[in-house]
Amino acid sequence: MATNAFLLDISRCIGCQACTAACKTGNELPAGTQFIQLIEQTRGTFPNLEGGFQNHRCYHCTDAACVSVCPTGALFKEGGMTRLNRDVCSGCQYCTDACPFDVPQMVDGRCSKCDACADVVAAGGTPWCVRTCPSDALRFGDRQEILAEAQSRVAAIKERYPKARVYGETEAGGLGVIMVLPDDPEVLDLPANPQVPLLVNTWQKVVQPATMGLTGLSILVTGVAAVIARRNHMQELKLLHKEEAKADESK
Amino acid sequence: MGKVQLQISRRTFLKSALAGSAGLAVAGGHAIPAVAAPEGSAEPPWFYRGQIKTTYSVCDMCPWRCGITVQSVGDRVYKIDGNPADPKSRGMLCARGQGGVSFMYDPDRLRSPMLRTGERGEGKFQEVTWPEALDAMAEKLLAIKEQYGPESVAVFGHTSGEFWFADYFAQAWGTPNAAKPSSSLCTSPREEASNLTLGFPVGGHEPVDWEGLRCLTLIGSHIGEDSRNTVMQDFAKAWGRGAKVIVVDPRFSSVAAKADYWLPIKPGTDTALLLAWINVLIAEKRYDADYIAEWADGFDKLAAHVADLTPEWAAAITELDPELIRTTARVMADSLPQSLIMPGRHVTWYGNDTQRMRAAYTVNALLGAYGREGGFYFNKSPYIEAYPHPPFAVAGSAGGCSAEPGAESAELPVGPSGKARADGARTKFLRGATAMQELIEPMITGEPYPIKALIVYGTNLLNTVPDVPRTIEALKNLDLVVAIDVLPMEHVAWADIVLPEATVLERYDELWTVAHKTPYIALREPAVEPYADTKPAWWMARELGMRVGLENYFKWETAEEYINTRLQTIGSSIEKMREEKGIIVQKGKPYFADFKGSSPFLTKTGKIELYSDELALAGQDPIPVYTPTEDPPDGFFRLLYGRHPVHTFAKTQNTPLLHELYPENELWINAGIVAAQGMKDGDRVWLENQDGARSGPVKLKATERIRPDAVFMAHGFGRNEPALTLANGKGANDAQLQTRYILDPISGGAGMRVNFVRIVKEA
Ligand code: SF4
Ligand code: SF4
């Protein structure tokens, strides 16, 4: 399967929320659930201002923390996208804690996040959000083509935004959403260096082996699993925080 | 074997339903293997639940009316997408358009015709049958006609079914008192300024030739917040190409954040800025001199008029840096003639709005923008014959943004008993489409003659017309009030007869004919049956017509018959239009070359009239003059209002999907003021205007994005109708705080940005 990616051109997005609405209707999301949130950003003081919109959504990380910690395989990688099979989600909430971008939410006791419109794409269509974006701020396709498009857009806006850059090519092991940023990531409320490797490594090498026996059970008995898994998870979190503290000390 | 084939055909079918125009996946032909419908406990996605039916229609979630494809399975609509064949949507939609399904399935919809049982305004009704409701309406209308003449019936129409009542029925019945809020409460100044200056109106779709545009100037236009789909698309493309953007706005709007130059102007002073720009263009000889020599009239008078109106003069008025004024004039001139000021849409601001618009068009003329590639194209209406009805009892439509371009004649049309419009045209104001707010007065005073009945089609009366207390008084005075609507908007409680309408996804409508660079015609067909006991407007207008002696106008029995009769005149039919994806595109005449030597300007001089004899004769300024508007008193802020990208008018606040995305409006207020007054972001406050009218509570949005002398809120919130279960009581209501307006003496527009509010902490 080809590796796909989204293009998200933050410099071009005008905050209209057509993407949010198209996603909600196309995916029949229940009231209160949104896979994309537009958050107004303002920098400076009147009248010397800059601003735009943060487009908060699943970034489909290549080394996805949520996938690494998901004990049931509900979250998985496919074609560059971070997919979700809600049917096998046990509701353990590992993913909500692990995601460095705070993306997965719990809806009706199960994980809920952008599934990259996998069914639509499989049927030959385009993700709903991409299809409707009036600003051409969103695209979807082959990761290499998307990356090239992002680079050419950055080149085109350099005069207007000297600090313009591509984000997501390598950050956090590469994101499935390649962004065109008009400014430095920190300024736009994005981590300059998302700390995913530390988190995931800690998790995989230290924390999960310690509790794996119990978590394995959850795959079999989903009903009870959430409770057990949640309890395990609380222990794991404690361990994790210890590891993090260690890491901090050693800095 | 059979199974495989089924999968293939389903997949092909899905492809046509799901494939869009945007995105690399489809454009690049990315073949990703199809998966079968997901199995297991969860319900499969809607597009696997059965055969998808695609219906071509036209969105009605805002007045822009993008072409849409409506996807339904069985008797349920699931998704609306942009129709790729449509020149406006081009396959995309805004958030509101996406919310069209949610609008239709709003559980608060009106379900049945009703007759009033309690006092008017009490909102007590009994459900009745359609014949009962229509018989009652017909009887009352005929009695009023008998006693006062047909002109005593006013018809207010808004949204895309307005044609059947505010145009077709009103003209057949014989009242010149049909009005649309899209005129005097929105675009009249922009249209009349264009008629006076260029000899033709702007028309619904601002004729910006976006493809080659190199410099865009916006004055109070909020692209992105005003989320007209096509404009957002065109703006994004032009911006992406590197076109310069100049935004004049007291507020750092979404589009101001994309601008190369933002001019945070003092509200109400735009004409001073425009005159200073004209001064720079002329003084520095940066205007298109050849173009002006060939196509403009009155240049010398204009040059003399602005000789002293320097950036320094304007700076003192506008509170802008004079160098910024000078620089932006030069930036505009650097890109001429691919440089222009966009007319914008809602321009009824201060009561001198026609003059401001004429000043903007003067800049555009100096930039040589009209009729030039990358400037303004000349739009053209599509060719199609009207339905062959007998001559109307009163000709001349109510106007409005969907009106056909037409010259203003010296004589106002009169009704069968010899009465012209009661809105004061030619006395209180000079010209233009019927002024809705001026029809309220005769309902109260009986002058110049009484208006006794009001049919309100889709107009959100109490959230649209300024001076709500006066409108309430008028409602109490009338002999008959009929409300035709989809939802129980506030004024519905004041009706004697309520007629519930089917939404656009459930009905046929008049063809949508669009004056455009490529004139086109769009078809609206129903995707599903009307909800409960609702009916389309064409059916209601016809049934009513048959009951009041207008049978001759309603020889057609169905909307299909009406539409097909019209389509026949261009060799088409509903059937053929379906095959052509619901759209017929014709050839336009966009540039000078297409006029083969004759002038495209339809003024008396055949030129762009920088100096207007017509205005001089009427005692108005022949060249725009800056007239100051009153400043807010101490402790008060000027109340500005506008749009949020997911809402339209006062129409969508109760639509579940859109309500979720923006449930209540906020009061934008300068962060420094909030801190100085000991308040904080998110505080809930009440607003009181200069006349003591109150609205709230509303959340403070403490922001650097607005000047300290003004506050801003999205229009359409702060609703007072419990039957609107989601919208009721959320936020503040700008219309309630607009107890006054200033009448534009030229166009009849109601300038509404002349209200001031102060913040009070409790109700
Ligand atoms: S649809 Fe496009 S422009 Fe609108 S908010 Fe989404 S990404 Fe931004
Ligand atoms: S890709 Fe699909 S699921 Fe993900 S945000 Fe876009 S529309 Fe929603």
Ligand code: SF4
């Ligand atoms: S701009 Fe949006 S709401 Fe308006 S017609 Fe187009 S899609 Fe519909």
